Amino acid sequence: MSHEDIPGYTYGEESVPDSPIDREDFDLLKETVMFTEEDEEHLRLAGEVLDGQIDDVLDTWYGFVADHPHLMQYFSTPGGEPIEEYLERVRARFGQWIRDTCNPPYDDDWLRYQQEIGLRHTRRKKNQTDDVNSVNHIPFRYMSAFIYPITATMRPFLENGDHDEETVEKMHDAWFKAVVLQVTLWSNPYVIAGDY
Amino acid sequence: MSHEDIPGYTYGEESVPDSPIDREDFDLLKETVMFTEEDEEHLRLAGEVLDGQIDDVLDTWYGFVADHPHLMQYFSTPGGEPIEEYLERVRARFGQWIRDTCNPPYDDDWLRYQQEIGLRHTRRKKNQTDDVNSVNHIPFRYMSAFIYPITATMRPFLENGDHDEETVEKMHDAWFKAVVLQVTLWSNPYVIAGDY
Numbered sequence: 001m002s003h004e005d006i007p008g009y010t011y012g013e014e015s016v017p018d019s020p021i022d023r024e025d026f027d028l029l030k031e032t033v034m035f036t037e038e039d040e041e042h043l044r045l046a047g048e049v050l051d052g053q054i055d056d057v058l059d060t061w062y063g064f065v066a067d068h069p070h071l072m073q074y075f076s077t078p079g080g081e082p083i084e085e086y087l088e089r090v091r092a093r094f095g096q097w098i099r100d101t102c103n104p105p106y107d108d109d110w111l112r113y114q115q116e117i118g119l120r121h122t123r124r125k126k127n128q129t130d131d132v133n134s135v136n137h138i139p140f141r142y143m144s145a146f147i148y149p150i151t152a153t154m155r156p157f158l159e160n161g162d163h164d165e166e167t168v169e170k171m172h173d174a175w176f177k178a179v180v181l182q183v184t185l186w187s188n189p190y191v192i193a194g195d196y
Numbered sequence: 197m198s199h200e201d202i203p204g205y206t207y208g209e210e211s212v213p214d215s216p217i218d219r220e221d222f223d224l225l226k227e228t229v230m231f232t233e234e235d236e237e238h239l240r241l242a243g244e245v246l247d248g249q250i251d252d253v254l255d256t257w258y259g260f261v262a263d264h265p266h267l268m269q270y271f272s273t274p275g276g277e278p279i280e281e282y283l284e285r286v287r288a289r290f291g292q293w294i295r296d297t298c299n300p301p302y303d304d305d306w307l308r309y310q311q312e313i314g315l316r317h318t319r320r321k322k323n324q325t326d327d328v329n330s331v332n333h334i335p336f337r338y339m340s341a342f343i344y345p346i347t348a349t350m351r352p353f354l355e356n357g358d359h360d361e362e363t364v365e366k367m368h369d370a371w372f373k374a375v376v377l378q379v380t381l382w383s384n385p386y387v388i389a390g391d392y
């Protein structure tokens with residue numbers, strides 16, 4: 001699927017807001033998560049291993065959400081009815097996100113889109129992209145908590161390539177750092193002004 | 197070192213504020229980080245393995261902070277002079293935190309102390325416990341980013357026990373979940389009211 005065919009995916013477009021983080025602060029943040037060029041290489045390698053498995057990864061994550069009513073409500077109407085079209089449209093963007101995460105280096109367009117993704121989880125922008133009538137905000141605590149499942153469940157898929165144990169470990173570690181880095185960027189719209 | 201001898205450690209005391217999270221929400225949060233009784237067992241096991249290595253773990257973490265001026269400033273005067281007494285007093289509480297993390301189940305006193313720890317990283321309470329003149333707030337983005345180093349650097353210490361590879365992996369995984377859980381709880385004072 002090419003970018004242009006993904007409904008609501010606006011990476012690189014004019015409509016995407018600025019990042020609250022400048023390049024220098026972004027570099028310090030990368031240092032803080034110990035993100036290096038070697039991680040970038042291993043993420044690109046992970047991208048090759050995951051290519052062809054994206055749907056299986058998404059099945060796992062969507063399965064986890066579907067198993068938990070306290071998570072599923074955010075893809076549902078305020079009355080609790082799952083919104084199929086919403087689930088499907090977000091799923092396509094989620095798949096593209098895996099590809100984007102595995103395609104560093106992370107440039108300014110990438111950085112700006114992180115702010116957009118963060119906003120889309122909050123009352124400031126949730127539901128707008130897909131024009132749906134769903135619960136209008138995802139509590140911050142679940143965003144942060146998701147770092148664990150989104151990291152841990154990736155491991156078996158990375159093992160499905162032809163790489164030795166050490167390389168799998170390095171790809172997984174790079175993935176872990178990339179997830180922490182992004183959830184950290186997505187937190188900005190949730191945090192009190194000046195405290196971020 | 198017994199609890200009573202650790203300056204500023206107020207776990208279980210009256211002065212500790214309430215948690216913004218009730219028991220039911222805490223259970224849902226644990227489900228979201230996939231935290232189970234098996235993790236509790238492995239954390240207790242990790243506590244045994246780490247006993248006697250706490251100082252080495254702290255050396256690693258303090259070394260990481262000391263290597264990065266953008267982190268070291270939060271243990272320094274606004275002029276940039278490291279405050280030795282502050283570093284030492286926090287170090288003792290940090291060591292106790294490792295022990296507490298490895299001593300589940302997490303009860304109400306534990307939950308309340310997480311709110312206190314969160315506050316102590318923010319302009320609402322930083323510097324007060326040790327009565328120091330340091331920079332008065334740690335930006336949220338570094339709190340979140342620290343999930344990676346605090347998780348990853350623990351691995352070699354867990355390998356120093358007599359346990360097989362699989363058990364080490366499970367201890368490390370339980371540690372990872374416990375760190376995500378706690379940083380998530382500590383985020384509360386940083387997040388806009390109603391968005392947490």
Ligand code: HEM
Pocket residue numbers: 008009010065071072074075090093094097117120121125126127128129130138142143146147150179183
């Ligand atoms: C590590 C944490 C998370 C990751 C990596 C993640 C990833 C993503 C991605 C990539 C998108 C699409 C972004 C785009 O529009 O291009 C998205 C949207 C969405 N996510 Fe998350 N997410 C996380 C946490 C959560 C949680 C905890 C929930 C709650 C169930 C959730 C529910 C949603 C929903 C409902 C949307 C659509 C938002 C909209 O209306 O535009 N996400 N997420």
Ligand code: HEM
Pocket residue numbers: 204205206261267268270271286289290293313316317321322323324325326334338339342343346375379
């Ligand atoms: C995963 C993230 C982090 C963990 C697990 C952690 C752990 C802790 C613990 C256990 C304490 C003592 C709590 C008590 O008073 O009983 C503490 C205090 C402190 N931490 Fe962190 N911390 C984290 C992030 C950071 C960051 C990013 C910095 C910035 C360099 C930092 C600097 C400090 C300082 C300066 C104090 C003393 C606060 C005060 O004045 O009371 N911490 N931390």
